[in-house]
Amino acid sequence: MSSAAAVELCDADKIFHTHHFFQKHEETQKRRIYYKKTVHAVNHVTFDIRPGEILGLLGRNGAGKTTMVKMISGLVKPNSGKVIVDGLDVETKRLKVLRKIGVVLEGTRTVIWPLTPMENLSYFGNLRDVKGKILKERSKELLDFIGLTDKMNVEVRKLSRGQKQRLAICIALITDPPVLLLDEPTTGLDVQSSRAIKDKVIEMTRQRGKCVLVTTHDMNTAQELCDRIAIVHEGKLAACKRTEDLLEVFSDQTYHLRLDRVPDLAPLTAIPGVLSAAALNDDEGIGISVQLVADEAQRSSALYAVVASLERAGVVLRAINHAQQNLEDVFLRITNTDTKSGKSS
Amino acid sequence: MGFFLVLKAEVKRTMIISRRYWFATLTALFVACIMFTVFFYGFFSGIGTGMAGLAIDKALGLIIGIFAFSMVGMFSTGLAGMARSGELEQVYMSPHGLITNFMARSTVSTILSIVTWTVILSFMSASLQRASSNESPSNPQTVQAATVDGATNTTTPPANASTLPSTAGTGKLHADPLPVSVLFLLTYFSMTGFGFMIGGLVLVFKQVGQIAVLLRFAMMAIAWTASDALYNHHIILQALAHTIPVTDAAICLKLVLLKGIGNDVFTHPSFFYLILNVAVWTPIGLAIFKAMENWARGKGTLGAF
Numbered sequence: 349m350s351s352a353a354a355v356e357l358c359d360a361d362k363i364f365h366t367h368h369f370f371q372k373h374e375e376t377q378k379r380r381i382y383y384k385k386t387v388h389a390v391n392h393v394t395f396d397i398r399p400g401e402i403l404g405l406l407g408r409n410g411a412g413k414t415t416m417v418k419m420i421s422g423l424v425k426p427n428s429g430k431v432i433v434d435g436l437d438v439e440t441k442r443l444k445v446l447r448k449i450g451v452v453l454e455g456t457r458t459v460i461w462p463l464t465p466m467e468n469l470s471y472f473g474n475l476r477d478v479k480g481k482i483l484k485e486r487s488k489e490l491l492d493f494i495g496l497t498d499k500m501n502v503e504v505r506k507l508s509r510g511q512k513q514r515l516a517i518c519i520a521l522i523t524d525p526p527v528l529l530l531d532e533p534t535t536g537l538d539v540q541s542s543r544a545i546k547d548k549v550i551e552m553t554r555q556r557g558k559c560v561l562v563t564t565h566d567m568n569t570a571q572e573l574c575d576r577i578a579i580v581h582e583g584k585l586a587a588c589k590r591t592e593d594l595l596e597v598f599s600d601q602t603y604h605l606r607l608d609r610v611p612d613l614a615p616l617t618a619i620p621g622v623l624s625a626a627a628l629n630d631d632e633g634i635g636i637s638v639q640l641v642a643d644e645a646q647r648s649s650a651l652y653a654v655v656a657s658l659e660r661a662g663v664v665l666r667a668i669n670h671a672q673q674n675l676e677d678v679f680l681r682i683t684n685t686d687t688k689s690g691k692s693s
Numbered sequence: 694m695g696f697f698l699v700l701k702a703e704v705k706r707t708m709i710i711s712r713r714y715w716f717a718t719l720t721a722l723f724v725a726c727i728m729f730t731v732f733f734y735g736f737f738s739g740i741g742t743g744m745a746g747l748a749i750d751k752a753l754g755l756i757i758g759i760f761a762f763s764m765v766g767m768f769s770t771g772l773a774g775m776a777r778s779g780e781l782e783q784v785y786m787s788p789h790g791l792i793t794n795f796m797a798r799s800t801v802s803t804i805l806s807i808v809t810w811t812v813i814l815s816f817m818s819a820s821l822q823r824a825s826s827n828e829s830p831s832n833p834q835t836v837q838a839a840t841v842d843g844a845t846n847t848t849t850p851p852a853n854a855s856t857l858p859s860t861a862g863t864g865k866l867h868a869d870p871l872p873v874s875v876l877f878l879l880t881y882f883s884m885t886g887f888g889f890m891i892g893g894l895v896l897v898f899k900q901v902g903q904i905a906v907l908l909r910f911a912m913m914a915i916a917w918t919a920s921d922a923l924y925n926h927h928i929i930l931q932a933l934a935h936t937i938p939v940t941d942a943a944i945c946l947k948l949v950l951l952k953g954i955g956n957d958v959f960t961h962p963s964f965f966y967l968i969l970n971v972a973v974w975t976p977i978g979l980a981i982f983k984a985m986e987n988w989a990r991g992k993g994t995l996g997a998f
Binding site: 362364365389415418421422423424425443444446447451453458460462463467470471472474475476477479503 | 695699701702706709710713714779780782783784785786787789987991992993995996
């Protein structure tokens with residue numbers, strides 16, 4: 349763990365218990381007088397975010413992303429482990445930590461609808477100890493930065509969802525915090541609004557040196573926005589790498605072989621080092637896609653064996669391509685592998 | 694310091710919203726004024742008592758009841774609504790803490806209540822007295838309303854004078870600044886302490902909100918009927934009534950505002966019970982709220998309802 353990290357989660361763990369009375373049990377579908385359900389929302393997670401970095405938390409619904417954001421912002425107390433923000437323990441110095449973070453929770457719940465953007469900034473600024481001239485100047489600067497100057501005196505209820513979301517980011521930035529937590533900032537937004545928010549987040553991180561944590565299940569957003577990506581699956585951290593490294597991990601292992609016809613796939617999957625083989629039929633023609641093991645020597649032997657097998661079967665080999673992965677493929681493979689093995693990769 | 698910043702923010706927000714939705718604000722005030730006056734004047738004239746004192750006594754009781762009702766409401770249904778809309782999470786993330794925020798919110802709501810209801814009560818008191826003085830003195834029951842205010846013109850008491858509560862005066866309001874301010878302050882603290890206890894429970898046990906609804910109505914009824922006739926009841930009933938913060942607050946406020954007993958209220962047993970209520974409910978309420986706030990963080994229910 350880096351000592352220069354702005355945010356650190358050290359072996360953080362959170363289990364939620366829910367109590368149900370006179371309800372049908374989710375698994376047995378039988379009505380019970382009482383049953384208790386346990387959800388391991390965050391399972392001994394460790395990661396950090398450095399200043400000037402955007403970390404994306406990627407995961408399915410219910411994977412534990414929002415719980416992690418809430419743990420960092422002090423809204424949820426971990427069962428064990430530590431959450432450190434700018435060197436301060438969230439549990440013991442929560443009120444001080446709150447001066448160092450800006451949080452945008454999911455949806456547009458942050459803003460007060462009967463007030464204008466300027467009044468919202470004034471209200472939340474006062475709540476967070478920003479006063480007088482500094483508050484006025486910062487409010488104007490933020491509205492200008494986020495592109496809402498022309499709407500500064502329009503009631504929030506009359507703004508579009510994207511504008512409300514941008515205002516929520518301004519509110520989170522009113523104390524000029526070094527850490528910004530964005531929970532699904534682009535969900536439900538149109539392409540332009542989503543683009544505008546992404547641009548502003550990048551600009552803010554690069555120009556102002558903020559440390560940003562973004563949770564999302566939009567792979568494009570994560571791929572475009574984040575310097576590093578942490579994939580969360582069933583409360584566990586399944587992967588945490590630089591975006592390009594993450595894409596590289598699986599790119600090495602998948603090959604597309606363009607053929608004159610699709611052969612029988614069973615002999616191919618029996619070759620040692622071949623994890624899977626599937627038929628391909630796209631714009632580039634027909635063929636097969638083979639996924640090989642990560643070990644380079646084994647992978648090389650397996651690839652030679654696949655080609656030999658195809659030659660024996662009388663199939664014409666037209667081309668071999670190294671498959672280009674996108675984040676969605678990587679995400680699906682990590683989470684599927686994880687589901688099958690029950691282990692974090 | 695934090696309290697005043699939050700207070701300033703809340704006052705500004707309330708003022709902006711009241712000003713922006715001025716028609717709704719004025720309509721609400723106007724409707725409350727008219728409804729109160731018409732209801733009380735009509736009701737008491739209709740049953741033939743014609744007693745402005747009784748009408749104002751009941752109106753003040755109702756107003757204190759409404760204050761208690763809205764204060765507990767702010768900590769029960771209000772807090773639940775904030776949890777539902779996500780506002781509670783935002784407030785919780787302010788570096789001043791939830792307790793400071795709620796203290797400031799309850800202060801603003803109390804000040805607003807006092808201003809609004811003072812206007813309404815004064816309006817009502819003035820119209821009832823004017824109406825009473827215009828009535829013919831041939832009816833002995835209306836003589837009471839018209840002349841007792843004059844203090845020296847005592848005539849034959851009405852047949853039903855014994856039905857008047859001991860706190861009821863002549864219908865004239867006595868705004869003695871010192872006792873009224875002290876009583877308002879004590880009422881505010883006892884109600885806030887009690888509200889914090891309910892609010893803390895609502896943070897974790899969401900169903901408490903339903904029980905709080907019953908409690909709110911009970912408090913309103915108690916404030917409506919509270920008088921020092923309470924001391925004639927059985928000791929257990931007395932003890933029960935004294936544990937509810939609104940009982941003694943209502944008795945004391947009625948004695949000062951309606952009977953005009955002024956500083957004598959400081960020696961009245963209800964005043965001591967009111968102090969006891971503040972001394973008990975404030976620390977209990979704050980301690981329960983703090984503990985429940987921590988528990989709610991553990992359960993992750995701060996932003997859920």
